[in-house]
Amino acid sequence: MSIAPLAALGIAKTAFSIIGSLADAARRPSAESAGPATTAVSAQESPWHQIGRQVDVNSMTKEDLAKISAMLYDQGLISLSDHATMSSDPSFAGSSNLLTAADGSGRVNWMAEFQARMARHSERGETSAVAQDERVLGILSRLQAGSRGVTSIRV
Secondary structure (H helix, E strand, O other): OOOHHHHHHHHHHHHHHHHHHHHHHHHHOOOOOOHHEEEOOOOOOOOOHHHHHOOOOOOOOOHHHHHHHHHHOOOOOOOHHHHHHHHHHHHHHHHOOOOOOOOOOEEEOHHHHHHHHHHHHHHHHHHHHHHHHHHHHHHHHHHHHHHHOOOOOOO
16 A cells, blocks of 8 residues: 555654654753743743734644644643644544645634544544543643633643
8 A cells, every 4th residue: 555645745744843853852951950040931921821822723724733832842831742643744643634624724723623533533442542632632722721811721
């Protein structure tokens, strides 16, 4: 069975992105060694709020989601696994298309998309994929809360 050229390109692009992220993670100081003096975020505004104000999780392109995912990962706010899930092409999950429709400018409601993915994975009994989808929905919810001015949220 052969892989379509675009799928192979997507796989290579994501692989290089993950390798780059791993290299960055190896150079990044650990969270334990960072003291309170190194924190640039004010006590009233979390990184989730700062990033959330810049995005609308209900209307972003795939590229926008990948950039936001990279920002969150670079700040140590999400795991590499979550970053890979948010920034990869849906064709990796065996689907050539999104489960929800993008608008005319390629913007997707990512909350609805990951809810649809979670429902599909649940129907198929794919518990680890359901758990991953739940984590991504939690991340998107925190960004959404930040965009509304909520400075903290417990998940």
